[in-house]
Amino acid sequence: MEHIIQQGLLVGVLATGVRLATPFLLAALGEMFAQRSGVFNLGIEGIMMMGAFFGFLVTFFTGNPYFGLGSSLIVGFLMGLLMALVSVTLKAEQGISGIGLYMFGWGLSGLLFRLYVGGITSIPGLGPLHLPVLSDIPHIGSILFNHNWIVYLAYLLVPVAWFVLFKTPWGLRVRAVGTTPEAADTLGVSVNAVRYQALIVGGVLAGLAGAYLTIGQANMYADNITAGRGFIAVALVYFGRWNPWGILAGSLLFSMADSFQLWVQVMGITFPYELAVVLPYVTTILALAVSVGRVWTPAALGRPFDRGSRG
Amino acid sequence: MKRLVLYLLLIMSLVVFTACGTQQASPSKEPTKETPKETKSEKIKIALVLPSTMDDMAWSQSMYEGLKAVQEKMGKDKVDLAVSERLGNAVDAGAAIRQYASQGYDLIIAHGAQYQNVLKEIAPDFPKTSFAYGTGFQAGPNIFAYDPQAQEGGYLLGVLAAMMTKSGVVGVVGPVEAGDAVKFNYGFQQGVTKTKASVKVRVAYTGSFNDIVGAGEMAKVHMDAGADVLTGSSQQAVGAIRAVGERPGKYWLSTDMDQSKIAPNTVLAAQAYHWEKIVSKMIELRKQGTLGGQHLILSFSDGTLELKYNDKLADKIPKEAKDAVEKAKQQIISGQLKIELPKK
Amino acid sequence: MTQAINHLEMAGITKRFPGVLANDDVTIEVQAGEVLALLGENGAGKTTLMNVLYGLYQPDSGEIRINKKPVHITSPRQAIELGIGMVHQHFMLVPTLTVAENVALGLVTSAPVLDLKVVSKKITEISSSYGLAVNPEAYVWQLSVGEQQRVEIVKAIFLGASLLVLDEPTAVLTPQEAAELLNLLKRMAEQGRPIVFISHKLNEVMAVSQRVTVLRDGRVVASVKTEDTSAQELARLMVGREMTPRRREGEARPGRTVLELRNVQAANDKGSLALRGISLEVRASEVLGIAGVSGNGQRELAEAISGLRKVTDGQVFIGEREVTNRTPDKMIASGLGYIPEDRLHVGTISSFAVWENLVLKDHHRRPYARSIFLQNGPIRSATASLVGSYGVKTPTLDTPTGRLSGGNIQRLILAREISRSPSVLLAAYPSRGLDVGATEYVHTKLLEARKTGTGVLLISEDLEEILNLSDRVAVLYEGKIMKTLPVSEANERILGLLMAGVA
Numbered sequence A: 001m002e003h004i005i006q007q008g009l010l011v012g013v014l015a016t017g018v019r020l021a022t023p024f025l026l027a028a029l030g031e032m033f034a035q036r037s038g039v040f041n042l043g044i045e046g047i048m049m050m051g052a053f054f055g056f057l058v059t060f061f062t063g064n065p066y067f068g069l070g071s072s073l074i075v076g077f078l079m080g081l082l083m084a085l086v087s088v089t090l091k092a093e094q095g096i097s098g099i100g101l102y103m104f105g106w107g108l109s110g111l112l113f114r115l116y117v118g119g120i121t122s123i124p125g126l127g128p129l130h131l132p133v134l135s136d137i138p139h140i141g142s143i144l145f146n147h148n149w150i151v152y153l154a155y156l157l158v159p160v161a162w163f164v165l166f167k168t169p170w171g172l173r174v175r176a177v178g179t180t181p182e183a184a185d186t187l188g189v190s191v192n193a194v195r196y197q198a199l200i201v202g203g204v205l206a207g208l209a210g211a212y213l214t215i216g217q218a219n220m221y222a223d224n225i226t227a228g229r230g231f232i233a234v235a236l237v238y239f240g241r242w243n244p245w246g247i248l249a250g251s252l253l254f255s256m257a258d259s260f261q262l263w264v265q266v267m268g269i270t271f272p273y274e275l276a277v278v279l280p281y282v283t284t285i286l287a288l289a290v291s292v293g294r295v296w297t298p299a300a301l302g303r304p305f306d307r308g309s310r311g
Numbered sequence B: 001m002k003r004l005v006l007y008l009l010l011i012m013s014l015v016v017f018t019a020c021g022t023q024q025a026s027p028s029k030e031p032t033k034e035t036p037k038e039t040k041s042e043k044i045k046i047a048l049v050l051p052s053t054m055d056d057m058a059w060s061q062s063m064y065e066g067l068k069a070v071q072e073k074m075g076k077d078k079v080d081l082a083v084s085e086r087l088g089n090a091v092d093a094g095a096a097i098r099q100y101a102s103q104g105y106d107l108i109i110a111h112g113a114q115y116q117n118v119l120k121e122i123a124p125d126f127p128k129t130s131f132a133y134g135t136g137f138q139a140g141p142n143i144f145a146y147d148p149q150a151q152e153g154g155y156l157l158g159v160l161a162a163m164m165t166k167s168g169v170v171g172v173v174g175p176v177e178a179g180d181a182v183k184f185n186y187g188f189q190q191g192v193t194k195t196k197a198s199v200k201v202r203v204a205y206t207g208s209f210n211d212i213v214g215a216g217e218m219a220k221v222h223m224d225a226g227a228d229v230l231t232g233s234s235q236q237a238v239g240a241i242r243a244v245g246e247r248p249g250k251y252w253l254s255t256d257m258d259q260s261k262i263a264p265n266t267v268l269a270a271q272a273y274h275w276e277k278i279v280s281k282m283i284e285l286r287k288q289g290t291l292g293g294q295h296l297i298l299s300f301s302d303g304t305l306e307l308k309y310n311d312k313l314a315d316k317i318p319k320e321a322k323d324a325v326e327k328a329k330q331q332i333i334s335g336q337l338k339i340e341l342p343k344k
Numbered sequence C: 001m002t003q004a005i006n007h008l009e010m011a012g013i014t015k016r017f018p019g020v021l022a023n024d025d026v027t028i029e030v031q032a033g034e035v036l037a038l039l040g041e042n043g044a045g046k047t048t049l050m051n052v053l054y055g056l057y058q059p060d061s062g063e064i065r066i067n068k069k070p071v072h073i074t075s076p077r078q079a080i081e082l083g084i085g086m087v088h089q090h091f092m093l094v095p096t097l098t099v100a101e102n103v104a105l106g107l108v109t110s111a112p113v114l115d116l117k118v119v120s121k122k123i124t125e126i127s128s129s130y131g132l133a134v135n136p137e138a139y140v141w142q143l144s145v146g147e148q149q150r151v152e153i154v155k156a157i158f159l160g161a162s163l164l165v166l167d168e169p170t171a172v173l174t175p176q177e178a179a180e181l182l183n184l185l186k187r188m189a190e191q192g193r194p195i196v197f198i199s200h201k202l203n204e205v206m207a208v209s210q211r212v213t214v215l216r217d218g219r220v221v222a223s224v225k226t227e228d229t230s231a232q233e234l235a236r237l238m239v240g241r242e243m244t245p246r247r248r249e250g251e252a253r254p255g256r257t258v259l260e261l262r263n264v265q266a267a268n269d270k271g272s273l274a275l276r277g278i279s280l281e282v283r284a285s286e287v288l289g290i291a292g293v294s295g296n297g298q299r300e301l302a303e304a305i306s307g308l309r310k311v312t313d314g315q316v317f318i319g320e321r322e323v324t325n326r327t328p329d330k331m332i333a334s335g336l337g338y339i340p341e342d343r344l345h346v347g348t349i350s351s352f353a354v355w356e357n358l359v360l361k362d363h364h365r366r367p368y369a370r371s372i373f374l375q376n377g378p379i380r381s382a383t384a385s386l387v388g389s390y391g392v393k394t395p396t397l398d399t400p401t402g403r404l405s406g407g408n409i410q411r412l413i414l415a416r417e418i419s420r421s422p423s424v425l426l427a428a429y430p431s432r433g434l435d436v437g438a439t440e441y442v443h444t445k446l447l448e449a450r451k452t453g454t455g456v457l458l459i460s461e462d463l464e465e466i467l468n469l470s471d472r473v474a475v476l477y478e479g480k481i482m483k484t485l486p487v488s489e490a491n492e493r494i495l496g497l498l499m500a501g502v503a
Ligand SMILES: Nc1ncnc2c1ncn2[C@@H]1O[C@H](COP(=O)(O)OP(=O)(O)OP(=O)(O)O)[C@@H](O)[C@H]1O
Pocket: A307, A308, A309, A310, C017, C018, C020, C021, C022, C040, C041, C042, C043, C044, C045, C046, C047, C048, C049, C089, C393, C394, C403, C404, C405, C406, C407, C408, C433
């Protein structure tokens, strides 16, 4: 009996952790593109909230989670565009604009929820996706490969993001404008256009991360549903050193630690809960602290581009 | 130019924010300029400060509905009601409370244990105003402390859980280990183990009052680990209920209010708080000239707490389970049954 | 290459910046097969004019004509498409990308995937046909300035440049590299390209150009055929007076040792050993010249002394105190002044105002600060007098330093470093990028510092500069001091042999 539980614990921790990492992965990959292009978008949390809300709202009215998902992506797009307008075109201080975007997202989603829904309500969510061979592996299959498709998509996006960043002309432009925008400019690359694009990609992915919360995870909406996940995603971009694989590692570390503490608590293993709930944060910070090496940051991060100002 | 747009954006967010944060529930929008003394006899102005939102299907909504019921009973023109939401942070709440007090509100209810200290600070400056908060027991000259005996309902739900579980494992999705939640969980644990010693109660905390996604995930883990009857408190619990509702054959036991709407086939029963009775009592005391100083208890003995079954699932609960719950309830009311509480 | 540029004319160009008239009705002309040299003091408006040509700035008035047809160049993209290639005064390369990636960045392609192999292949072709050795796979941050220069030229050719603009390309090159570049430019001109060449070195201008246009304070003061003029005349046109080279005067009366290195070793950015046991001594009131072809450890030496690079073995002393691997601020406090090689990025903070950069190192000390407060009055009057006495051309004290012309940034650093009267002054290529007038001025200032007791360590490739200023000369070759000799025993030939590693 104990043996089975032990084995179950390991599989359980893994399966839960894999699932929990999804929104962080999506949002952080998006934020990575924004920061790689030189814009620090602290408004991810607000975009996620709006994505979560519109995913919920449209599903609520249409009964079809795919319509909900689609509208989350659109809202993410628009929020990314708004951030670009304020921080790239108007060159407003990026930290402040990000906080503004966050407050805007929180406020507006709350207001619209009150106006159009008016109470806690359930919606249909995305069911688990049955993977032909993997899901049929006895015992583990049903636990490890029993997620909805956004989860798989998020993991798939890691190599995709890597490829886009390092192997495509667009990725090259993103990397260039985030480091030496003046140089990119002299080569005819429109620095601001690339930053717009990167912020929009970031917005869409954050919108998707938000949609995952409402139609993939909770199947409902409540005020402040993101509960700080967007901010954690921003931190994970630093943790991952602006690299998709690093971000994957960070998201998994954080989520596995979270999953582990959940299981430890639930299995009744004696452990002070106060320590348990901070475990993911502590683990991640410790990992960051002990990982040696000089930290590289996109050199132009946070700096609006202005041709006249030279180096 | 760019500054301007930035400010515009900030102002826009603030407008959206406050529009959402403060709801004037009464038709008369502008707070009247008259002094509270003159209006007291006919009209009472009540302000409610909430940690989450008034539609959270839990702690905050239950109090809001209690106030609406009072307003309904006394007449809309007799009760002026203002609500401020999302003030989980006691410092922000303090600003709102002070604002209400200086606008001449008669009774200001700050609905949470965390507001005790802010009230202690503010109340002396407004000696004619009544303040209230809870869960708590330390009152002040013009502060009421209200105190639901959550452990009573917790105990009864624990009895029910013990009778209903098939797997022999029941799970608790707690928010933060404090106040109301701890009392409820203590009662629940005792209810289970006193009924069936073999049933395992697994108590876990999410560390947050409002993270419904996190609570949902914790419920899933509870179920993966074998629990088939679950409970939990605070507004995060709605996420857990939804997660349990996803899996047939698993049940949820509610507290704060009847939450069966979220998952009609899952919520077996609920401990409901009848705040309207407590609020009416405060209004009555105030009329008699008592502005505070009382420790008001909600309990099964005076009907301010109540156990509600979900009609839809009535036939799923065997008679002996209901009988056991009823017996325990009578023992609690009569004082025969003492439920232990954590030592301070 | 869409269309070959046979003739380019910029007519009546005027460009105004807040407080500065950078170009005032400037007209230049260049044709295929010809090198036009653009001359002018620091801040005369050369770079601005070329940035207008490249679409980076829009002129307030004036017209650009290519092959006699007026064109509107509103962006660098358009300039590239018209066949204009530019090697900027401050290199426009992304250090974190490889050479091939830097080049590919300028390609307009609809291909969804980068094909760096093709790019690398073409780079290799260009580099062999023009004799510009570059490794397409190398990261730009690993390259020496000379190599970066080559990358810039390859990049321009790769992108189809017909007309080539080079803004002070030789300022950062070793004499050998500069000579090679001049040959290349001549060859390219012979192949039928128009070339605009900006330089402060009059001998280069005389050697390579067919025509010279001289700018002063944003206006054209002369446009002459090279064969009809001389270096002296050009210098006079530029500065408006006769020039005489500065030399140290009087016998060296060296005092106590102010800087000493004992067996110092340090690695370069690539991790290999760049300093292989350097020992040297600088005494008060003397100039020790470090001659050598750049890339032989000069950068590492300067950085090791100033605390910017880790010393892996050996010791550094300033005065009596050992300061090995101390932080730069400790070095400053011990009495080190530093004129760095990369003045735009290391020496100043380009977004800071002129006055801020001037007090950067002393802002927390009296009279600039009392307790925690900056003293605006003393700061303003002190910085204003520095700007005046060092001839820094700036519209106001509050102008961001990045907006100054290259030469003026250099003056600003000199003003700050020398006025702090350090016990030892480390000057790395102090006249690089300066016009003849400013060079003369810098030399005067360095010699003044020597006179007042400062020990000067002068790193330079310019042998004339070394021989004119130094009391002793040390030759750096592959991370080692080949030999140290009194200047009386040195001449260009001996130094040249030592610099080539032939003892
Ligand atoms: N973006 C800008 N904003 C404001 N002023 C500028 C800007 N660019 C150049 N200037 C000013 O215009 C004048 C001409 O500068 P420019 O860079 O063209 O000189 P230069 O001839 O290239 O000098 P150098 O030999 O030092 O490179 C200078 O006074 C400079 O301060």
